[in-house]
Amino acid sequence: MKFVLNDELIEDNTLPSDFSALRYLREKRGLTGTKEGCGSGDCGACTLLVGALEEGELKYSTFNSCITPVQSLDGKHVVSVEYLSDADKLHPAQQAMVEHHGSQCGFCTPGIILSLASLYENSQASDKTIDRESVCDAISGNLCRCTGYRPIIDAGLSMGKESAWSSLADNTESVKAKLASLQGDAKAANNYFQPQTLAEFLTIKADHKDATLVAGGTDLMLENTQRFHDFGVLIDVSQINELTKIEDNGTQLTIGASVTYSELEQFSKTRYPHLYHLLERIASRQIRNRGTIGGNVANASPIADMPPILLAFDADIQIISLDGSQRTVSIHDFYQGYKQTVLTEGEGEVIASFTMDLATLADFHRFYKVSKRMEDDISSVMLATRFAVTEGKISDLRLAFGGMAATPIRAKKAEAALLNSDVNDEQALSNALAILKDELTPLSDMRASARYRSDMACNLVRKAWLELNGHSIPTFSGHPVSDASLGYELTSNTSQSAQQGGASHA
Amino acid sequence: MRKLPNDLTIQKDNAKVAGQTFNNKLKQPIHESAKKHVTGEAIYIDDMPEWPNELHVATGKSTEAHADIVSINLEKVRAYPGVIDVIVQSDIPGEVDVSPVLSGDLLLAGDFVHYIGQPIFAVAATSFRAAKQAVELAEIEYKIREATLHPKESLARQEFVLPTHTISCGDVSAAMASAPRKIKSDLYIKGQEHFYLEGQISVATPTEDNGVVVYASSQHPAEVQKLVAKVLGVPVGQVLVEVRRMGGGFGGKESQAAVLGCMAAVLAIRNRRPVKYRMPRQDDMVQTGKRHDFWNSYEVGFSEEGEILSAEYDMVGKCGCTADLSDGVIDRAMFHADNAYFLPNARISGYRGKTHTVSNTAFRGFGGPKGVLLAETVVEEIACSVGKDALDIRKLNCYQDGKSKTPYGQEVDENVLLTLMEELEESSDYRARRSAIQAFNKQSPFVKKGLALTPVKFGISFTSKHLNQGGALVHIYTDGSVHVSHGGTEMGQGLYTKVAQIVAKTFGIDYQRVNVGSTRTDKVPNASPTAASAGTDLNGMAALDAAQTIKVRLQEFAMEHFGIAAEEFAIEDDTVSLAKETMSFPEFVKLAYMNRVSLSSTGFYKTPKIGYDRKAAKGRPFLYYANGAAVAEVVVDTFTGEYKVTQVDILHDVGASINSDIDIGQIEGAFVQGMGWLTSEELSWDEKGRITTNSPANYKIPTSADVPEKFNVKLFDRANSEESVYRSKAVGEPPLMLGISVWCALKDACAAMSDHTFSPPLSVPATPEAVFYSMQAAKEFSAGAVLNSEKSVKSL
Numbered sequence A: 001m002k003f004v005l006n007d008e009l010i011e012d013n014t015l016p017s018d019f020s021a022l023r024y025l026r027e028k029r030g031l032t033g034t035k036e037g038c039g040s041g042d043c044g045a046c047t048l049l050v051g052a053l054e055e056g057e058l059k060y061s062t063f064n065s066c067i068t069p070v071q072s073l074d075g076k077h078v079v080s081v082e083y084l085s086d087a088d089k090l091h092p093a094q095q096a097m098v099e100h101h102g103s104q105c106g107f108c109t110p111g112i113i114l115s116l117a118s119l120y121e122n123s124q125a126s127d128k129t130i131d132r133e134s135v136c137d138a139i140s141g142n143l144c145r146c147t148g149y150r151p152i153i154d155a156g157l158s159m160g161k162e163s164a165w166s167s168l169a170d171n172t173e174s175v176k177a178k179l180a181s182l183q184g185d186a187k188a189a190n191n192y193f194q195p196q197t198l199a200e201f202l203t204i205k206a207d208h209k210d211a212t213l214v215a216g217g218t219d220l221m222l223e224n225t226q227r228f229h230d231f232g233v234l235i236d237v238s239q240i241n242e243l244t245k246i247e248d249n250g251t252q253l254t255i256g257a258s259v260t261y262s263e264l265e266q267f268s269k270t271r272y273p274h275l276y277h278l279l280e281r282i283a284s285r286q287i288r289n290r291g292t293i294g295g296n297v298a299n300a301s302p303i304a305d306m307p308p309i310l311l312a313f314d315a316d317i318q319i320i321s322l323d324g325s326q327r328t329v330s331i332h333d334f335y336q337g338y339k340q341t342v343l344t345e346g347e348g349e350v351i352a353s354f355t356m357d358l359a360t361l362a363d364f365h366r367f368y369k370v371s372k373r374m375e376d377d378i379s380s381v382m383l384a385t386r387f388a389v390t391e392g393k394i395s396d397l398r399l400a401f402g403g404m405a406a407t408p409i410r411a412k413k414a415e416a417a418l419l420n421s422d423v424n425d426e427q428a429l430s431n432a433l434a435i436l437k438d439e440l441t442p443l444s445d446m447r448a449s450a451r452y453r454s455d456m457a458c459n460l461v462r463k464a465w466l467e468l469n470g471h472s473i474p475t476f477s478g479h480p481v482s483d484a485s486l487g488y489e490l491t492s493n494t495s496q497s498a499q500q501g502g503a504s505h506a
Numbered sequence B: 001m002r003k004l005p006n007d008l009t010i011q012k013d014n015a016k017v018a019g020q021t022f023n024n025k026l027k028q029p030i031h032e033s034a035k036k037h038v039t040g041e042a043i044y045i046d047d048m049p050e051w052p053n054e055l056h057v058a059t060g061k062s063t064e065a066h067a068d069i070v071s072i073n074l075e076k077v078r079a080y081p082g083v084i085d086v087i088v089q090s091d092i093p094g095e096v097d098v099s100p101v102l103s104g105d106l107l108l109a110g111d112f113v114h115y116i117g118q119p120i121f122a123v124a125a126t127s128f129r130a131a132k133q134a135v136e137l138a139e140i141e142y143k144i145r146e147a148t149l150h151p152k153e154s155l156a157r158q159e160f161v162l163p164t165h166t167i168s169c170g171d172v173s174a175a176m177a178s179a180p181r182k183i184k185s186d187l188y189i190k191g192q193e194h195f196y197l198e199g200q201i202s203v204a205t206p207t208e209d210n211g212v213v214v215y216a217s218s219q220h221p222a223e224v225q226k227l228v229a230k231v232l233g234v235p236v237g238q239v240l241v242e243v244r245r246m247g248g249g250f251g252g253k254e255s256q257a258a259v260l261g262c263m264a265a266v267l268a269i270r271n272r273r274p275v276k277y278r279m280p281r282q283d284d285m286v287q288t289g290k291r292h293d294f295w296n297s298y299e300v301g302f303s304e305e306g307e308i309l310s311a312e313y314d315m316v317g318k319c320g321c322t323a324d325l326s327d328g329v330i331d332r333a334m335f336h337a338d339n340a341y342f343l344p345n346a347r348i349s350g351y352r353g354k355t356h357t358v359s360n361t362a363f364r365g366f367g368g369p370k371g372v373l374l375a376e377t378v379v380e381e382i383a384c385s386v387g388k389d390a391l392d393i394r395k396l397n398c399y400q401d402g403k404s405k406t407p408y409g410q411e412v413d414e415n416v417l418l419t420l421m422e423e424l425e426e427s428s429d430y431r432a433r434r435s436a437i438q439a440f441n442k443q444s445p446f447v448k449k450g451l452a453l454t455p456v457k458f459g460i461s462f463t464s465k466h467l468n469q470g471g472a473l474v475h476i477y478t479d480g481s482v483h484v485s486h487g488g489t490e491m492g493q494g495l496y497t498k499v500a501q502i503v504a505k506t507f508g509i510d511y512q513r514v515n516v517g518s519t520r521t522d523k524v525p526n527a528s529p530t531a532a533s534a535g536t537d538l539n540g541m542a543a544l545d546a547a548q549t550i551k552v553r554l555q556e557f558a559m560e561h562f563g564i565a566a567e568e569f570a571i572e573d574d575t576v577s578l579a580k581e582t583m584s585f586p587e588f589v590k591l592a593y594m595n596r597v598s599l600s601s602t603g604f605y606k607t608p609k610i611g612y613d614r615k616a617a618k619g620r621p622f623l624y625y626a627n628g629a630a631v632a633e634v635v636v637d638t639f640t641g642e643y644k645v646t647q648v649d650i651l652h653d654v655g656a657s658i659n660s661d662i663d664i665g666q667i668e669g670a671f672v673q674g675m676g677w678l679t680s681e682e683l684s685w686d687e688k689g690r691i692t693t694n695s696p697a698n699y700k701i702p703t704s705a706d707v708p709e710k711f712n713v714k715l716f717d718r719a720n721s722e723e724s725v726y727r728s729k730a731v732g733e734p735p736l737m738l739g740i741s742v743w744c745a746l747k748d749a750c751a752a753m754s755d756h757t758f759s760p761p762l763s764v765p766a767t768p769e770a771v772f773y774s775m776q777a778a779k780e781f782s783a784g785a786v787l788n789s790e791k792s793v794k795s796l
């Protein structure tokens, strides 16, 4: 493993495969500015920046170092809080935090500084102004128990107003040179492999049949940090070229398994706003920078947020086995039981990508996630729904849920009850909801009661149906609500739903 | 040569000095560690360099809530690579009881366990991971006993950790019987996890004389010191505890931090090696106590106008398996069950329910919030019953002239609450917003809005009288720099900054000259915990006293040396005036030193006037009250119960502020923490007594997106009428209860589903699920009412 840590070139081939970046900094480098608040990706005290060359430019993003294997940072520039100041000079994020009293106990502060620094550097690079929403987005994975965030948000909004000196900007060229010098180095890996191509992956996997796959590590690493499990060989699929692409070939959309949430957000922002808004509700900025779609699907959690969406769009999953052969499995057949999938360990199968028909993606669709907290929370219930309407009738639909069964699941009986009904047939809706109540029998846990989950399943379907019928109903998110967004009247016939291929209101 | 004044002794007049106020128009010092925080240079215990031979601790935990231990087999644990030492209760050299006040908290369990997570044995290993992996290998056999898990069960079974206490005034039953209207109901209030960002941690290093030095993340170093000495069986003086800063405390490190210091110390002494005990987050959430759950049942009688005539409250706290600090917590809940409202006739009983769960402990507000929430629920219910805006009921019942005695007999003599509420009502445009919301709700089928203004009156002083003392130690060095030690600890609240300001102001010198050093038990002995919001009141006053002692000495020296009169001496703006002459502070100090003037002094303070007679249940537990009020507005999605807080306006009384930036920071932080307690933070336990919310993945404290965009916080500008330090008021805890405005606003939005004809019960915390079912209840009530009126029309 070789990478640039702040301004130092690091080479270390002595580490366990699952050794976290946080432990590496604190225990091996004495860089104790970075803190551990939870060790599970939830608090952001351990936030670092990773910089990589993208088309010749250095781009920085945040990640949770507590659940990131340090060896996954091979070839990158890793930045901790120690890098940002120089004697008396402070980075704009630091300066603003001091001036706005953004720290009290200070334990969350280094993590917050890095999240704000990333926002600052990226806004400088792209000339985007920093607004409240971008600040909250940047620190969505940073918990602060002392300040109540107001001064932190104010600090974020005023970065650069006092001084614009930035160690990151100052040293871009020298970092670029250092990173360039790392390119093409032979990897001396022994327990952590980071193949760049599928072919490379297959060779490595053949040599290490028992190796565990890791992408962002945002699920897998919790085994290491919370259950103290020691992994053997890890093969990191996040950099495999073929797995990191999003492609639109005119009839189908293909999303690589190693595409991160942040990448999918970028792609969907204008094309698929409903998908974009749901992605914003998944985890935090730090987690979305590393977590992948493939990891979410393969992890097979019944409360994962992507599977219901893939179910709604009838996605196909391309799976590649050890001998390089590919098979395609429909998402509808992928889950076999609680945390069980059709992937066969022995064959060394890996998910390559997901495909969806553009025509399906053009149908009216809505995604709703219900959780206790808007940012960085796991769904109690998640509904992904799609309706196709032909001549005033619902000609096709999917009602796909997370949190309602042992796997992500479709409510097929309720779907059947609505199929071919008039789009505005309230009786058909009522029947379907009555059926839905019996069809899915969720569990109670610390996130929600079974009763609430059932009631939500029905109410969310009702909400989607009303939206299909042209009602504009706000869906709350991490963003502030304005009175304008609280539309409480029936919108006109040219509503969004109609434009998206939904029904125009009868 | 001038004539010598006759009398060279000066009377120290602390009250006069402290009676001045800080000028808040001037730019205030920032938090003393702000720059170190943002650069990562601030050192927390886990950041201290480790010795190569340092050991790491993990504990083996009970998996049963209530059981006898039949057998323990630790063979595999001992054999695990990296394990150096394994101890059980009998290996503790001194006493095994580490309770803060009473008894029952054992460092390691003996032959029985009384909560899931209770430590049974401890491992010291060469790495943290090895220790954690090793403890999993223990084989422990239990004989299971019946467990009490809910405070309702404790009450039914009369299982209490301590005797019940009752406060009463007037003739409750007569007043209740004659009251025109009555409400009888109950409210279950869930507790709260502290979630300080820095988990519990201590490092112990053995000294050459069988003592230890303990670096602790504790709000109460003196108690850590005392308990470490106790478990080691050595004199207290052989133990030194140092606390530079905590990464948050919130009460969670008042009593419960000591266990870590004790465990590390025992293992350090046994192995003659430095030992670190850091709880990973999950252990911290399972093994340390939280805010108490409360089950409150109440009956109130009131007039047709909504004036409270009689109140009977039964408050059962879920103390957990031992007393810990619960006596004080339940008392404070009772002392605050009136909140801002005059109760002419009242009976308030507080029960210390014993449950087989982790022992609950101090948490910002220390029981107070559970009393205040009860009081606010009662006024909301009354308002609905008499069909008035809840604010009118609040103002009607608010303490004021002629209605100023609390149920425990203390006079609320500083008449600020009503003024403060009215000022906020005005500045937040409450009435106009109320009508706008009513209009909105009428025509909005899918979302509803809610609004509430809630006050808080919070008593300041420890309810245990002896804790109301503070100590400090001040030195001036020959270059004019000043070093201060005091008994208080820094957990982010800005205490060190304020104490430095106080010392600088008392001397009349530049703030930059003053350095506050880490809190050490060998500098200031027997200090009280930094708690009860009293950190600045006690330690600031003690530091002022020490500074005054030195300043008087300097003055006496100046009078003698320069032959000037007392009033010709002054230190102001960092300059020493000696009649017509001036001198820089360092020059003057140097001169005093050369003339053998002592430049060091201790300082001491004890809170005057207070005293509560427990037998009579009457007295003055508090020196004064801190007051505040908040208006919250919310909007709720009726499909799911999800909501957003859209605006919050706060007006809060900190007396004459010492540092308004720090005070506002405390208010905002406390508000958001209080809001979290009542909204997204839900503790959950399974039927076995296991806590299921054991990680931030399933326990959700607020994020920045939960904080309203419109968040206006103002200080109510009025000096404390009591002689507090520079006429300031305590600020740590009181504003937490301003978060109750959010809960009341949510309740208001739910009631809108019934057009405010019904006050639907709303669980605490008000998660989206709770809000959803509260709305359902209101909706069903309305539907039922319509049905009934239809029926009655038909039957006519």
Ligand SMILES: Cc1cc2nc3c(=O)[nH]c(=O)nc-3n(C[C@H](O)[C@H](O)[C@H](O)COP(=O)(O)OP(=O)(O)OC[C@H]3O[C@@H](n4cnc5c(N)ncnc54)[C@H](O)[C@@H]3O)c2cc1C
Binding pocket: A040, A041, A042, A212, A213, A214, A215, A216, A217, A218, A219, A220, A221, A237, A257, A258, A281, A282, A283, A284, A287, A290, A291, A292, A293, A294, A295, A296, A297, A298, A299, A303, A304, A305, A306, A343, A349, A350, A351, A352, A376, A377, A378, A379
């Ligand atoms: C704080 C936090 C918040 C979270 N919030 C959410 C949330 O709101 N919604 C949600 O759905 N999830 C959430 N998660 C879970 C997690 O982030 C996601 O499931 C994420 O998508 C996992 O992707 P990854 O790349 O990190 O997977 P990894 O952890 O790397 O891998 C997960 C599993 O998938 C396997 N795997 C990975 N890639 C492949 C592949 N290409 N082929 C076959 N197997 C593969 C791995 O072997 C492993 O078993 C959260 C996690 C954290 C820590």
Ligand code: FES
Binding pocket: A035, A036, A037, A038, A039, A040, A041, A042, A043, A044, A045, A046, A047, A064, A065, A066, A067
């Ligand atoms: S330590 Fe909490 S997210 Fe990493």
Ligand code: FES
Binding pocket: A102, A103, A104, A105, A106, A107, A108, A109, A143, A144, A145, A146, A147, B197, B247, B248, B492
């Ligand atoms: S300042 Fe203490 S957690 Fe943020």
